[in-house]
Amino acid sequence: xxxxxxxxxxxxxxxxxxxxxxxxxxxxxxxxxxxxxxxxxxxxxxxxxxxxxxxxxxxxxxxxxxxxxxxxxxxxxxxxxxxxxxxxxxxxxxxxxxxxxxxxxxxxxxxxxxxxxxxxxxxxxxxxxxxxxxxxxxxxxxxxxxxxxxxxxxxxxxxxxxxxxxxxxxxxxxxxxxxxxxxxxxxxx
Amino acid sequence: xxxxxxxxxxxxxxxxxxxxxxxxxxxxxxxxxxxxxxxxxxxxxxxxxxxxxxxxxxxxxxxxxxxxxxxxxxxxxxxxxxxxxxxxxxxxxxxxxxxxxxxxxxxxxxxxxxxxxxxxxxxxxxxxxxxxxxxxxxxxxxxxxxxxxxxxxxxxxxxxxxxxxxxxxxxxxxxxxxxxxxxxxxxxxxxxxxxxxxxxxxxxxxxxxxxxxxxxxxxxxxxxxxxxxxxxxxxxxxxxxxxxxxxxxxxxxxxxxxxxxxxxxxxxxxxxxxxxxxxxxxxxxxxxxxxxxxxxxxxxxxxxxxxxxxxxxxxxxxxxxxxxxxxxxxxxxxxxxxxxxxxxxxxxxxxxxxxxxxxxxxxxxxxxxxxxxxxxxxxxxxxxxxxxxxxxxxxxxxxxxxxxxxxxxxxxxxxxxxxxxxxxxxxxxxxxxxxxxxxxxxxxxxxxxxxxxxxxxxxxxxxxxxxxxxxxxxxxxxxxxxxxxxxxxxxxxxxxxxxxxxxxxxxxxxxxxxxxxxxxxxxxxxxxxxxxxxxxxxxxxxxxxxxxxxxxxxxxxxxxxxxxxxxxxxxxxxxxxxxxxxxxxxxxxxxxxxxxxxxxxxxxxxxxxxxxxxxxxxxxxxxxxxxxxxxxxxxxxxxxxxxxxxxxxxxxxxxxxxxxxxxxxxxxxxxxxxxxxxxxxxxxxxxxx
Numbered sequence: 001x002x003x004x005x006x007x008x009x010x011x012x013x014x015x016x017x018x019x020x021x022x023x024x025x026x027x028x029x030x031x032x033x034x035x036x037x038x039x040x041x042x043x044x045x046x047x048x049x050x051x052x053x054x055x056x057x058x059x060x061x062x063x064x065x066x067x068x069x070x071x072x073x074x075x076x077x078x079x080x081x082x083x084x085x086x087x088x089x090x091x092x093x094x095x096x097x098x099x100x101x102x103x104x105x106x107x108x109x110x111x112x113x114x115x116x117x118x119x120x121x122x123x124x125x126x127x128x129x130x131x132x133x134x135x136x137x138x139x140x141x142x143x144x145x146x147x148x149x150x151x152x153x154x155x156x157x158x159x160x161x162x163x164x165x166x167x168x169x170x171x172x173x174x175x176x177x178x179x180x181x182x183x184x185x186x187x188x189x
Numbered sequence: 190x191x192x193x194x195x196x197x198x199x200x201x202x203x204x205x206x207x208x209x210x211x212x213x214x215x216x217x218x219x220x221x222x223x224x225x226x227x228x229x230x231x232x233x234x235x236x237x238x239x240x241x242x243x244x245x246x247x248x249x250x251x252x253x254x255x256x257x258x259x260x261x262x263x264x265x266x267x268x269x270x271x272x273x274x275x276x277x278x279x280x281x282x283x284x285x286x287x288x289x290x291x292x293x294x295x296x297x298x299x300x301x302x303x304x305x306x307x308x309x310x311x312x313x314x315x316x317x318x319x320x321x322x323x324x325x326x327x328x329x330x331x332x333x334x335x336x337x338x339x340x341x342x343x344x345x346x347x348x349x350x351x352x353x354x355x356x357x358x359x360x361x362x363x364x365x366x367x368x369x370x371x372x373x374x375x376x377x378x379x380x381x382x383x384x385x386x387x388x389x390x391x392x393x394x395x396x397x398x399x400x401x402x403x404x405x406x407x408x409x410x411x412x413x414x415x416x417x418x419x420x421x422x423x424x425x426x427x428x429x430x431x432x433x434x435x436x437x438x439x440x441x442x443x444x445x446x447x448x449x450x451x452x453x454x455x456x457x458x459x460x461x462x463x464x465x466x467x468x469x470x471x472x473x474x475x476x477x478x479x480x481x482x483x484x485x486x487x488x489x490x491x492x493x494x495x496x497x498x499x500x501x502x503x504x505x506x507x508x509x510x511x512x513x514x515x516x517x518x519x520x521x522x523x524x525x526x527x528x529x530x531x532x533x534x535x536x537x538x539x540x541x542x543x544x545x546x547x548x549x550x551x552x553x554x555x556x557x558x559x560x561x562x563x564x565x566x567x568x569x570x571x572x573x574x575x576x577x578x579x580x581x582x583x584x585x586x587x588x589x590x591x592x593x594x595x596x597x598x599x600x601x602x603x604x605x606x607x608x609x610x611x612x613x614x615x616x617x618x619x620x621x622x623x624x625x626x627x628x629x630x631x632x633x634x635x636x637x638x639x640x641x642x643x644x645x646x647x648x649x650x651x652x653x654x655x656x657x658x659x660x661x662x663x664x665x666x667x668x669x670x671x672x673x674x675x676x677x678x679x680x681x682x683x684x685x686x687x688x689x690x691x692x693x694x695x696x697x698x699x700x701x702x703x704x705x706x707x708x709x710x711x712x713x714x715x716x717x718x719x720x721x722x723x724x725x726x727x728x729x730x731x732x733x734x735x736x737x738x739x740x741x742x743x744x745x746x747x748x749x750x751x752x753x754x755x756x757x758x759x760x761x762x763x764x765x766x767x768x769x770x771x772x773x774x775x776x777x778x779x780x781x782x783x784x785x786x787x788x789x790x791x792x793x794x795x796x797x798x799x800x801x802x803x804x805x806x807x808x809x810x811x812x813x814x815x816x817x818x819x820x821x822x823x824x825x826x827x828x829x830x831x832x833x834x835x836x837x838x839x840x841x842x843x844x845x846x847x848x849x850x851x852x853x854x855x856x857x858x859x860x861x862x863x864x865x866x867x868x869x870x871x872x873x874x875x876x877x878x
Contacts, residue, residue, distance in 0.1 A: 019244050019253045023286070063472040064464065076249045087250035094244065096464065107247040109459070126458070133462055134480035142480070146487055150454060153490075158455040160843065161850020169846075171459065178460040187464050188303070 020094035021104075027090065029189050033058070034089050050089075052082030060187050065132040069112045096187040105185045106175045110168050120165035126151050297321055301726060306465060309684065309729065316686045316693075317722070319749050323697055324718045326431055330424050330704075331711040337420045338708055341411050342398055361624035364396070364632040364776035379544075382647065383551050384640040393643075395706045396636040396777035414779035414789045418768070421705045425761060428701070432757065436750045457482055507577070514572045521568055522594055525561035529598050532557040533605040537630070554641070555648035558598050562695075566591050566688065588687050592752050595695045596759055599645075603702060603763055606641060610634045611771060625772045633777040635706045635767070642703025642710065649696050650717045657728050665732040684733040689725070690749050693718075698756030702763045 008031050016027050034050065035043055037058075042048040052071045061067045071082035074092040084092070094100060095108045113121055115128045127147060135141055142150065158166050158174045175181050243253045243260075298321060306314035380386030384393065391397060398413060461479050466472050499507075536553040569590050573583050610631050612621040620627045631637050661682050668681050700714040768787045773780035780786045794802065807813055 015254070015257070018242075019250065019257065021244055059467065063469045064466070065472065065476070066462070066464075076251065091250050095247075101245050104245060104247055113459070130458060130483075133458065134476055134483065142483065146484070149487060149490075150458075150483060153454045154458060157453070158459075160846045161853065162847070163850060163854065174455045174459055178456050181460040184460065184463040184465065 016090060020090050021097045021100045022090065022094055026093065026097065026189070030090060030093055031086070033189060034084075034086050047085060049077070049083040049085050052084075055082070055084055060189065065135075066112055069115065073108065073111045093187070093189070096185065098186060098188070102176065102182055103172075105182060106172045107168070109175070109181075109185060110171045113171075120167045121171065122165045123151055123155075126154060126166075297325070298722070303465070305726070305729065306463075309733075312686050313684055313729065315746050315749070316689055317725070319690060319746070320693060320718060320722055320725075322431075322435065323693060324715055324722070326428060327697075327700070327711045327715040327718065330427065331709075331715060333424060333427065334420055334704075334708050334711060337416050338398070338413070339392055341416065342392070342413060345411060345413075361628050361775040364774070379548055382644075383548065384643045389636055389640070393707055393709045394636040394639045395708075396633040396774070398779045412793060414783075415793050417779055418786060418789065421764065421768075424704060425701070425757070425764065429754075429757060432750055432753055436747060440747060453486060454483070457486070511576050511578075514576045518569055518572050518590060521565050522590065522597075525565050525594060526598060526601050528561065529554060529557050529601050530605055533602050534609070537606070537609050540630075552644060552648055554602050555645050558602065558645070559648065559652055561598060562591075562595055565594055588691075588748075591688065591691050592694075592755065595691055596698065596755055599695065599698060599702070600759055602641070602645075603638075606638060607766070607771070610638075624775055626774070628774075628776075631774070633774045634771075635774060635778055638767075639703050639706030639710070642699050643707055643713070645699045646696060646703075646710065646714060646717060649692070649699070650720065653692075653721060654724060657724055661728050661732045681734040682728070682732045684729055691752065694749070694752050694756050697753065698760055701757060701760030704760075705764055705767060 008028065013024060013027060016022065017024060020027070022030070037050045037054050038048055052068070052075075055071055056062065056067050061070065064070070068082065070092065071084070072080055074088050074095075075082050075084055076088055077083055095104055110121070113125060113129050115125045116122070121129075130142065130147065130150060155164065155166070158170050160170050160173070161167075243257055246253070248256075298317075302314060302317055302321070305317055376386070380388055388394075389396065398417065457479065461482070463475060466475050533554045536550050539550050541547070542550055566587065569587060573587055576583070576586075578586065610626050612618040612627055620629060626634055664682055696714065696717070700710050703710050769785055771785070773783060773786050775781050780789065783789055783792075794805070797805075
C-alpha cells in the first residue's frame with residue numbers, strides 16, 4: 001500500500017524496486033525527503049498528499065521552468081491539482097532517474113511539453129515551450145518574427161505527416177536521434 | 190453538441206477536427222500502452238505483446254501495482270519449468286542491478302562531475318570526463334609497465350651492476366650519469382627539475398636498465414630487453430584499443446542517424462533543456478544559452494540567404510581576403526616552428542652551463558613551445574574575425590589551427606633532437622663515425638630524449654599552476670573588487686574547453702613519445718593529471734563564469750578522441766623510428782650490443798621451439814596472409830552493404846509515414862462528408878419542427 005509511515009516496509013521496498021527504476025538507496029532517500037515535506041500531523045498517515053506549492057520548494061525543482069508542468073503530469077488526482085502522493089513522487093523520480101529507458105523519458109517529456117493536454121504539440125504548445133526555454137528577462141525574448149520562423153522550421157523538420165502538429169511518434173523520432181537527451185533528462189535527489 | 194459540430198464543419202476547419210478526434214481518443218486511454226489481460230500461456234501462444242518489465246511502461250503507480258498483483262496471481266498456474274526460468278531471470282536481474290550499484294561507488298570523482306555538469310553544462314563536463322579517462326588510461330598503463338619491466342628489473346637485480354667498467358673500453362662506452370656523488374642542495378633541486386644526476390641514475394630512465402639477467406646465449410630466466418620492447422608495443426596497442434572503444438559509442442550514434450544534419454532546431458528545442466540544472470543562476474544561464482544558440486542559428490540561416498544573393502565582385506573580394514588570411518595564418522605557424530627549431534638547436538649545443546642559466550637553456554624548447562601555443566591562437570582568433578566565416582566554421586578552423594600548431598611543434602622538437610643525435614642521418618660525419626650516433630654529446634641518447642620529454646611534461650604542469658596562481662585568481666579579485674571600464678570589458682575568466690582539451694592531448698602525446706625512454710613517465714603523468722583535475726576544478730568554481738558559446742558535448746567527445754589519435758600517431762612514428770632505425774647507445778641500456786632495438790626479436794625467435802617457429806613463419810607467409818586479406822575484404826563489404834540497407838529502410842519508413850498521414854487526412858475528410866450527409870436530413874427535420 002502507498003504508505004508514508006515513518007518506516008518503509010521491506011515488502012513495499014522490494015515492490016517499489018520492481019516497479020520503478022530507482023535503487024534501494026534512492027527510494028529510501030526519496031521517502032525521507034517526502035516525509036520532510038509533509039505537515040506534522042500527516043507524517044504518519046498513509047496516502048498523504050503534498051500540495052503543489054510544497055513540491056515546488058524542492059531545490060531540484062525550484063528554478064526549473066517546467067516545474068508546474070511536471071507536477072501536473074505526474075499527479076494522479078482528479079481533478080488535477082498537482083499534488084503528489086508518495087507513489088506519484090516515486091513515479092516522477094523513476095522517470096527522471098539514471099537508468100530509465102528512452103521510451104519512458106520521451107513519453108513523459110512529450111506530456112510535459114504538451115501544455116494544453118490534447119495529445120499533440122501544436123503551434124501554441126511550441127511557442128510556450130520556446131518561451132520557457134529562453135525567457136529569462138525582457139531582452140532575451142525572441143521577436144515575433146524570429147518565433148514564427150523558428151516554429152515554421154521546427155514543424156518542417158519534425159512534422160512528418162504534415163498535419164501541423166507534432167504527435168508522440170514524431171517527437172520520439174526526433175528524440176531518438178539526439179544522444180544528449182537521456183543524460184539531460186535527469187533529476188537526482 | 191451536434192450543432193456545434195456542424196458549425197465547425199461549416200467553417201471547414203479540418204485541423205480542429207483532427208485534434209478533437211485525438212482528444213477524445215486520448216481520454217479513452219489510447220495514448221497509453223495497452224495491456225494484454227490474458228494469462229501467460231495465451232500470451233506466449235499469441236505474440237509477446239505484454240511488457241517484459243512493468244517499470245518500462247509509462248503507467249501511474251497504482252495501475253502498475255494492480256497489474257503486478259494480477260501477474261502474481263497468475264504465476265502459480267503456469268508450469269514448473271516456466272516459473273523456474275522466470276525466477277532465475279528475476280534473480281539474475283537483481284544480481285546485475287546490485288553489481289552495478291556496488292560498482293557505482295567506485296566511480297572516480299562521480300559526485301564532482303555531476304556538480305560540474307549541473308552548474309556549467311555538458312561541454313565543460315566533457316572536458317573533465319576526458320581528463321578522467323586519461324588518468325585511468327595512464328594508471329593502467331603504468332601498472333602494465335611496472336609489472337613487466339620495472340619490478341622484474343628490480344627483483345632480478347639487473348640494474349645494480351649497470352655501469353660496471355667493462356673490459357672493452359672504447360670511446361662509445363664511456364658513460365657516467367652521476368659523476369659527483371656529493372652535491373650541493375640547490376643542485377639537487379636542479380637535478381630534480383631537469384632529470385639529471387641522481388634522477389638519471391635511477392629506474393626513471395632507459396639507461397639504468399640492463400640485460401645481464403642471465404647468460405649471453407639467450408637462455409635467460411627473464412629476458413628483460415624482450416620484455417621492454419614487447420611492453421612498449423603492447424602499451425601502444427592497449428592505448429589505441431581504449432581510444433577506439435571509447436570512440437565507438439560516440440560514433441555509433443553518428444552512423445545510426447545516417448549522418449543527417451536535419452533536425453537542428455527541433456533538437457535544440459526538444460532536447461536542449463538540462464533538467465539537472467540547479468539554482469537560479471544556472472537556470473538563467475541555460476536559458477540565455479539556448480536563446481543565444483537559437484538566435485545564432487536563425488541568423489546563420491539569414492546570412493546564408495544573403496550570401497547566396499551576393500554580387501560576383503563581392504564574392505571575389507571575400508574569397509581573396511580569405512586566401513590572404515589563410516596564408517598569414519600559415520606564416521604565423523611557420524614562424525613558430527622555425528622558432529622552436531632554432532631554440533632546440535641552441536639548447537642542445539649549449540647544454541653544459543652550470544647554475545640557473547643552464548636551467549634556463551635546458552628549458553628553452555619548452556618555453557618557446559608554450560609561448561607559441563599561447564600567442565599564435567590569439568593572433569589566429571583575430572584573423573578569424575576578418576575572415577567572416579559562419580560561427581560554426583570559425584570554431585572548427587580555430588581548433589584545426591591550434592591542433593596543427595601543438596602537435597607539429599612537438600614533432601619539430603623531436604625531429605631536431607633526432608637530427609642532432611644522428612648527425613642529420615650522415616653516418617660519415619666526424620662525430621658519428623665511431624658509434625653511428627653522436628657519442629660525445631649523447632653518450633646515452635635514449636636517456637637524453639627521455640629527459641627532454643620529462644622536462645616538457647614538468648614544464649606544462651608548472652605553467653598551468655603558475656597561470657592559476659598568477660593570472661586567474663588575481664583577475665577574479667581585480668574584476669570583482671575594482672569596477673572600472675577596463676575590468677568590465679575584460680570580465681571574469683571563461684573556461685574555454687577546446688584549448689584546455691588540446692593541452693591535455695599535448696601532454697598525453699609527450700608521455701607516449703617518451704614512454705619508451707622513461708618507463709616511469711605514465712606514473713608521473715597520472716599524478717600530474719590528478720593535480721590538474723583539482724586545480725582546474727578549483728579555478729572553475731572560483732574564477733570562471735560559464736561560457737555563453739557552449740561546445741556541443743557529444744560531437745566534442747568524438748572530436749577530442751580523434752585529436753588524441755593524431756597525437757598517438759605522432760608518438761607511434763617516434764617509437765617506430767627509434768626501434769628500427771637509430772642505433773641504440775652502446776654505453777647504457779638493455780639493447781647496448783644490438784645494431785637496432787628490434788634485432789632482439791629475431792634473435793630470441795630462434796630460441797623458441799621448432800614447432801612455434803614453423804607456426805609463426807606460416808602466419809607471416811603469403812599462404813596465410815592473402816586469404817586473410819581476402820576474407821577481411823569480404824567481411825567489410827558485408828558490413829558496408831548492411832549499413833546502406835539500414836539507411837535505405839529508414840528512408841522508406843519515413844516515406845511510408847508520410848503516406849499514412851495523407852491517408853489519415855483523406856479518411857477524416859470522408860468521415861466528415863458522410864457525417865454531414867447523415868446530419869443534413871436530421872437538421873432539416875429539426876428546423877422544420
